[in-house]
Amino acid sequence: MKPGNQTTVTHFLLWGFGLHGKMKLLFSIVISVMFLATMIGNSLIVGITAIDSALHTPMYYFLKNLALTEICYSLSIVPKMLLILLGERKIISFTACALQLSCAILFVTCECFLLGVMAYDRQVAICHPLHYGTMMNRDLCFKMAVGSWLSGIPVALVFPIWLFTLPFCGRNRVDHFFCDVSPVLNLVCADTALFELLIFMATVMIVMIPFSLIIISYLLIIHAVLQIPSAVGQRQAFSTCAAHLVVVTFFYSTTGIIHLRPKSSLSSNMKKMVSLSYTVVTPMINPFIYSLRNQKVKQSLRECINKRLLRKQMIFSLYSS
Numbered sequence: 636m637k638p639g640n641q642t643t644v645t646h647f648l649l650w651g652f653g654l655h656g657k658m659k660l661l662f663s664i665v666i667s668v669m670f671l672a673t674m675i676g677n678s679l680i681v682g683i684t685a686i687d688s689a690l691h692t693p694m695y696y697f698l699k700n701l702a703l704t705e706i707c708y709s710l711s712i713v714p715k716m717l718l719i720l721l722g723e724r725k726i727i728s729f730t731a732c733a734l735q736l737s738c739a740i741l742f743v744t745c746e747c748f749l750l751g752v753m754a755y756d757r758q759v760a761i762c763h764p765l766h767y768g769t770m771m772n773r774d775l776c777f778k779m780a781v782g783s784w785l786s787g788i789p790v791a792l793v794f795p796i797w798l799f800t801l802p803f804c805g806r807n808r809v810d811h812f813f814c815d816v817s818p819v820l821n822l823v824c825a826d827t828a829l830f831e832l833l834i835f836m837a838t839v840m841i842v843m844i845p846f847s848l849i850i851i852s853y854l855l856i857i858h859a860v861l862q863i864p865s866a867v868g869q870r871q872a873f874s875t876c877a878a879h880l881v882v883v884t885f886f887y888s889t890t891g892i893i894h895l896r897p898k899s900s901l902s903s904n905m906k907k908m909v910s911l912s913y914t915v916v917t918p919m920i921n922p923f924i925y926s927l928r929n930q931k932v933k934q935s936l937r938e939c940i941n942k943r944l945l946r947k948q949m950i951f952s953l954y955s956s
Contacts, residue, residue: 647732647819648725651716651812652907663720669919670713676922677702677709680932687935693771694760695932697753698925700780704745705918711738712813712914719812732814733799737791739815739914743890744787744841750883751845752779757876758852762859790837794830801825810903815910817893842891849883878925885920889913 654662680702684695712735719725727735759770798816804824811818816834820827853876860872889912926932 646726646728646807647814647822648808649715649719649727649812649814650725650808650810651719652904654720659720663717666713666717666720666915669915670709670717673705673709673713673915673919673922676919676926677706680922680926681706683932683935683939686939690932690935693756693776694753696776697749697756697780700783701746701749701753702922704742704749705921708739708742708746708914709918711735711742716812727809727814729799732809732819733795736798736814736816736819737795739813740794741787741791744790745783746886747841747845748783748786749780750879750886751848752783753879754849754852754883755779757879758855760875761856761872787841790841794834794837797830798823801827801830811910812907813910813914815893817906842887846887853880881924882917882921886913886917889917 652662681699684690684699684702715727715731715735756771760767763770794816798819801823802825803822806822806824809818809822820830856872856876860869863869863872889909893906893909893913
């Protein structure tokens, strides 16, 4: 770490959950299994949506980008958390801490905007089915995806750089399992009122812009669906949005508790558990939510598995003959 105004600090101590003995080992195993499931599940979605031409549609294009975001987000946090859980050294360097915070801001922002874009995609598909292909063309989808990825760059650069140039006066124990804004900001020994105000305003914008798009999209979807005379047709229309609604609800309910209520009365351990839900649990369950409720994804996975099995059988038969 660069020297502050009073004392040079070269590293932080990530305190994590403060577990010991068997509880520490059990918790590490659970997190490892969830991380492995996150990597496999999201990688399968990225792979299958890239390979299968039947899934080359806007909906699955955005789903692939969402899965990529979850992979990057998990990789930026979970491996270091596991090292801290399994080892005795809880040290993270100044640079690594700043980089981790930047990545967390970038990928959370990207996910927020991708969820908004996916809601707009569903709204166009349901409200304008005859013009869906022209309205959601490849060029527009590419621009919306790139815009989602780039949306968090200004915040991910400006605020971490600003935060890590503030004086820490020798305090380096981060009461969290990764370098998030609030626990690092608690170590600063200077007036942070302006920083807190601006980061709160930025967070509100990051959350509310895509959330407003989601709300407007679903109001239009509900209006369009209610015009369908058949109850079966209404259920089918709503079923295409079910997975997205579940993900949006879980994501915003957890991130909102932490980032939109910076002065909340939640205890430190409770904040860690809520943070754990959107850093570890949400990236793991998203692939299952989308794939288990989606017949096209399941069919594509089965076909890919069958093709691989058939290819292995052919190779085995050639060698054996």
